[in-house]
Amino acid sequence: MYTGNLILGVDVGGSGIKGAVVDVNTGALQTERLRLETPQPATPEAVSETFAELVRMHNYKGIIGCGFPAIIKQGEAHSAANISKKWIGTNVIESFSLACNNPVEVLNDADAAGLAEMRFGLGKGQNGVVVLITIGSGLGSAMFINGKLVPNTEFGHMRLHGDIAEAYASSKARKINDLSWTEWGERFNEYLHYLARVVNPDLIILGGGASKKFSKYEEVIDVKVPVKPAELRNAAGTVGAAVHAYQIARS
Incomplete structure (x- = not known):
């Protein structure tokens, strides 16, 4: 089933x-972006039902794109970030498609954000190595080489100070440790x-909630790579999830 653009x-x-109908030719949202709380615990059964409820709220029929907080290979979750570990080994495409009675295409959530930024935002037309870091409960990542996605990078799980980096430098870490923005x-x-030494990017784009506060900590960022907040926020x-579904439908 294909629903055009x-x-x-x-x-x-x-x-x-969160979800909205997107015009994949322009990146513009065509409906209000609706939000439901992620059920706790975020098991496959509970999240699939909430996903289906969000689809029903949009009264939508057709292919759906979904960004999901896990390493995704052939539709299956190979990790689980801030959701139940029961997702590991679960086919996310099958779970969501059955729950909402629509075809669903799934990719890593940071990869989805990166696709949008490369198509409609700062990354448009950018060659070389571009890395997008989403700053939230964790640190998601997406990497593009000459515009082509290298999926499932998970740079937030690199080791830093004896733990994964997101335990030290995510928005969640800032709140837990009551840190000022500086x-x-x-x-x-x-x-x-650390990221720049390992990956040598030509551009780093910051997404997620903390990207909106970039002016509050910009002065202490001195890495010798351009670092800019994402345009699509x-x-x-x-948007990227919808683009992914569109690309699958057209292929």
Whole structure:
């Protein structure tokens, strides 16, 4: 089933599940972006039902794109970030498609945000290595080489100070440790230096909630790579998910 250039994109996160119909030719949202709380615990059964409820709220029929917080290979989750570990080994495409009675295409949530930013935002026309970091409960990542996605990078799970980097430098870490934006920015700057040494990107784009506060910590970011906040901000995951479904439908 194919619905032309207007496709429902859904962004599944650890705290909320958001969705809107997207014009994949322009990246513009065609409906209000609706949000439901992610059920706790976020098991396959509970999240699939919430996903289906969001689809019903849009009164939508057709192919759906979904960004999901996991490594995704052939539709199956190989990790689980801020959701139940019961997702590991579960075919997310099958679970969501059966729940909502629509065909669903799934990719990693940060990869979805990256697709949107490369198609409609700062990454448009950018060659070389571009890395997008989504800053939220964790640190998601998407990497593109000459515009082509390298999926499932998970740079937020690199080791830093004896733990995964997102435990040290995510928005969640800032809140848990009651850090000011400058204090947290110094931590995040450490992470960016590490990332730059490992990946050698030509551009780093920041997405997620903390990207909206870039001016509060920009002065402590001194990595020798251009670092810029994403243009699409929090809508990027929704837009990129829709683009992914469109690309699958057209292929």
